[in-house]
Amino acid sequence: MSAIGAQDLSALIQAMAERVAAEREALNRLDAALGDGDHGTSISTAFAVAVEEIEALEQPSLNAIWLATAKALMNRMGGASGAIFGTFFLKGVATLRDADRLHKDAMGALLAAGLEGVKARGKAGVGDKTMVDALAPAVAAFGAADEFASAWRAAAAAARTGAESTRDQVARQGRAKFLGERAIGQQDPGATTIALMFEASHLWWKENKQ
Amino acid sequence: MSAIGAQDLSALIQAMAERVAAEREALNRLDAALGDGDHGTSISTAFAVAVEEIEALEQPSLNAIWLATAKALMNRMGGASGAIFGTFFLKGVATLRDADRLHKDAMGALLAAGLEGVKARGKAGVGDKTMVDALAPAVAAFGAADEFASAWRAAAAAARTGAESTRDQVARQGRAKFLGERAIGQQDPGATTIALMFEASHLWWKENKQ
Amino acid sequence: MTARVHKLINRPENLVDEMLEGFCAAHSDIVRLVDKRLVMRAQPKAPGKVGLIIGCGSGHEPAMTGWIGEGLFDVNIAGEIFAAPGPALMVQGIRAADNGGGVLICVSHHAGDLLNAELALELCEAEGIDNVDMVLLYDDISSAPKGREPERRGTAGLFFVWKLLGAFCEGDGDLAAAKALAEKVRDNTRSLAMSLSSCASPVTGEVMFEMAPGEMEIGMGLHGEVGMGRQKALGADETIDLMLPPLLEDLPFQAGDEVLVLLNNSGSLTLMELFVLYRRAAAKLAEAEISVYRSWIGPYATTQEMAGFALSLCRVDEQMKALWDAPANGAYMKQL
Amino acid sequence: MTARVHKLINRPENLVDEMLEGFCAAHSDIVRLVDKRLVMRAQPKAPGKVGLIIGCGSGHEPAMTGWIGEGLFDVNIAGEIFAAPGPALMVQGIRAADNGGGVLICVSHHAGDLLNAELALELCEAEGIDNVDMVLLYDDISSAPKGREPERRGTAGLFFVWKLLGAFCEGDGDLAAAKALAEKVRDNTRSLAMSLSSCASPVTGEVMFEMAPGEMEIGMGLHGEVGMGRQKALGADETIDLMLPPLLEDLPFQAGDEVLVLLNNSGSLTLMELFVLYRRAAAKLAEAEISVYRSWIGPYATTQEMAGFALSLCRVDEQMKALWDAPANGAYMKQL
């Protein structure tokens, strides 16, 4: 049975970092329509810091890797989104304890804890035009699958569909909230980032663990 | 031999007042191109006050009428132009002493004293794109004529020609100074007012004293 | 047109650092800069007094760096343009403001400011820093209806809280008393803003939102958040006549009340206009038999060069009046 | 676009009166309004001290009404927008400022201000009011070349004169000494301005002059007077690097000098930008071994919502530093 070890986890974070960096300008453009146009820059800078911090870890345990990512996102993004994306990682840390390998269900629990943390922190539910619209279905799809490969595939697809669903929504959280009806027709940048993160994970899994 | 008495002088001021009031918007438009667009409003308001103050005079001597006009222009226009137009009247007052009638030469001396005052106060000469471009030739033409009728006619014509000559000039005084080359092509509003004042005087003379 | 988008900055990514360097160099008698993003008093408060901190996005100058100093805040943690700083910086600020009397984190209600303050409190707990508390502040009546006040945004009216709380924390009150005072001022404060124009983001160099000349919007937030919709721009007296009644009703402010008044300039409104607006507000308050104890008119919290203002009222009692009159010496808030 | 032309005023013809009413109502502890256009100290100076007055056009708020008060001016006579008041009002102001120690008329060099002050002096003579004098002040290096300083315009740098002279006239110096001090400060002061945008006239409701986005003009005057021509707008550091050298050369300011620095906001520049600009100016002054004694950054003399600033320097000695540090309490100039 396949599992994720510390080296895998840091490679996974790195894959996410590369993917958001590649989409940096596209994410900025999405945010320009709904917010202040910096989402791509913020998230890619913060992920790059996460990768550096992980590389610098003396004891790169699963726990330490996930926490380093949480801190980089919280402290380097700033604003509400830094707190939200940071919380996603931070709230998973407790589920890891001293584990040195993650099986599919543990990974699912990690993601689910993150989702719960995000919802509690940001008060956004599905339909509020935030990253939760991508994250919630992705976590559900991951949990419902039997093993890693189909879990990542289903999660990536669900995240993408969720992100696209934000186009028709009026925002109830985040800066876009203040646009009212003017937000309709635009895809939420944070939700798009979640889709990119799950797509990158799925791809990484396919290329390295299948 | 014809002469100007106190009643005539106040009628003359009133004729000027009516003429600038009629051209108020045209003067504002000229000033909008070169300055701050208020010349028509300022000069017509101030002349209207002069007329009121003259009507309120208990002893409407030549001297008192000319001084009241000076004060109204100085205090109601404000700015550099109030000081300039006010000075034109103020500096004539001394030439009047206790006279109760003005013959043509005395009227010429009154105007000439005003011109000298304006030049000393405002440091503008002919060619600087100010009211001096209309006033100086008008005063010279008035002085060169033999009697009132031809003096007013020549002065009015000279003032108009002088005002029109300002179109080709760059301003060296007044707000338009700060426009540099951009002032070329626009007629100076203050010079235009001087032309209106002399034209009104000429017309009044023709209709009332000829 | 009077538009501009070009800003006199260097590279946007260095903007906040460079501006804080410039600010702290200009006011080295009042503040010092620590670790690029912490602006703190040049002379710390006496030991045992409650420390006051606020973390917030930049781009609203003179808020909040201009309010560090005697009788005001101890530390400001400056985030990026319009983005609250992250929790690690907040914790650093908490440590810096701690004089042994505990630290109160003041949060002007915006999602980022609140979430990061919450995270910072969690970090403090994890790190064993106690005697830290947070107070959530809001005043903008346009952002949530009466009865749902805690959902409202924090805007210019919070300057009443900053001034009174700053004065209070020079005294002997403890952390709980400081928090209670902040809540008391908040609960007596109401604000409503309006704007005539958009402004350009110094980060993107683009206009932040579209607004046609001749339009106005009542209720616009500090970052251009939508208010109560666009309408034709009105004259000064008409604008006050539109904005004052809902403000008065909301608290409500009543005959016999004494108030502080703030007209906050969002950026490029002229003081000339603010004085004309104040004239009408003062006349209308007098009509309602509400007396003005003191007033402030000027740029307190700006939104870049947005042309607009906020009208804020704070009902005061004797304690609050005395706190108001206490000396203050921030770079942009001076009370003799 | 971030443009606006609409102003929050009522009828333009009532603008100056209404704004003065609003201003004086808001600051009744500091000023009172006499006869619609005279703003004077609420508490007059001690008898025998030299009175300071200034007459000037309105539309530059907080100049000059914000500078009436202890340690500053005694009386401001407010003209229409951008037009100096007439001589009769000036004489009324002179009478109001006369505490028995004579009155100094401060003239910021613009044609209207100077001509009306001259007329007022002539009226005083005619009316037998003596012990009145006038001082002509200028600082803008762009408006006339070195060697022809008295032809230069008065701009933001004169705030150094106002502050130091105001403090001086709280002391025992006589009229001649006050005038000499004003000239000393003037002769040690130099300014240069720039602008990125035009602004709208509140009288006509029209833009005052055209300026394309992305352009800047160095040397622009307080009413949009042309400076040294248009050029492509630069970044903050480049702009300072262009403006500071000619300023330093003009006096010249030299290694070892101690200076006051003012960055005056013409209207809609942000404080954020001014801090970034100040950072560079401070670094360049340090390189030239010129040390900054104190600095001011903010809107002192505005040109409506024009986006620009003036950089002013004043070389100081011990007397001037002490005058600088003396207390002042104007509505918009406070020194603790």
Ligand SMILES: Nc1ncnc2c1ncn2[C@@H]1O[C@H](COP(=O)(O)OP(=O)(O)O)[C@@H](O)[C@H]1O
């Ligand atoms: N309360 C919230 N809950 C969940 N997600 C949020 C919340 N607020 C903001 N977000 C997410 O953050 C994204 C914006 O991120 P970013 O542009 O980096 O931050 P900022 O708005 O501070 O500039 C939004 O697209 C949205 O998905």
Ligand SMILES: Nc1ncnc2c1ncn2[C@@H]1O[C@H](COP(=O)(O)OP(=O)(O)O)[C@@H](O)[C@H]1O
């Ligand atoms: N120094 C001066 N000498 C002569 N005339 C002047 C001078 N300065 C201004 N003027 C006249 O004043 C006119 C402008 O008047 P007005 O618009 O009423 O004043 P302001 O420029 O203060 O708005 C100019 O057209 C010019 O003829």
Ligand SMILES: [Mg+2]
């Ligand atoms: Mg964003």
Ligand SMILES: [Mg+2]
């Ligand atoms: Mg004019």
Ligand SMILES: [Mg+2]
């Ligand atoms: Mg942002």
Ligand SMILES: [Mg+2]
């Ligand atoms: Mg004018």
